[in-house]
Amino acid sequence: MDRAESRLQHALSRGQQPLAELDLDEVWLRFVRFGSQRLDTADTPDADGLLFQYGTHAFEGPPVFTLDLARQFEMNDASGEHDHYIQLHCELRYEPVPRLRALGHFESWFFHGTDDELDRWADGLRRQEFWTIVRHFHPHEIRVYQEKV
Template sequence: MPRRLPIDQAQEWLRHELSPEQQPLAGLDVDEMWLRFVRFGSQRFDTANTPDADGLLCQYGTHAFDGPPAFTLDFARQFEINDASGEHDHYIQLHCELRYEPVLHLRALGHFESWFFHDTDEELDGWADGLGRHAFWTTVRNFHPTEVRVYQEQV
């Protein structure tokens, strides 16, 4: 079995994968960002031995969580954290969030989410390839994000 990294190294690993030579994230197009995120998703971390312990999420929609409305395309990775007795305590989520002006074409896409979990019958490459053929990419490629954020949160 390949070596699994500690979860506390995941954010650094994601930042390195997205920007190996400290290049500005804003210089990457959405396709390159997605490819790099999936590559990050293939690196396994030392997670709990539970069914949903390590998941990847692609989601989008128009939201106004912390300011004016923005169309947000969010690539996220979620790790389940258990307490000392092995019971669920919380999740850690790492986000690569692309924010766009909420123009009509993007708002018209509505909302979408698709999950992948390691250690299930589904393969990461199959999920990523299928999602890569989803119709929303054609619309999103026509716009440039106004902001790209990489951050971690506990949920």
């Protein structure tokens, strides 16, 4: 778990193509591959989850359309009780052109250890109408970071 961020960086940077040159399809493929690798997590239903979300936000200045791929891990204290979550993000940031802003906001979760299958969840997202729209744009920045929530 301590190396999750470096493992994601490695998964995204595999091959000769720099991270900044990757498109949505390639980042998604690499992120899902990373998400399929099980890590040593707590034995609870929401201990290891993947989040796909997008929307237009102005958290750090002017508005940006952000497509955020996150993996969330539940962290427990010494007695095995929930303490906090660690979220590992891969954000694709786009100019907030009207076509992207019109998509509004969306989120979808997948959790390991449920009846859902990762590949079915991932393929289902790629068949959504928003995917066809977003893939026509290239992110101006791809950012990987980790946060405690």
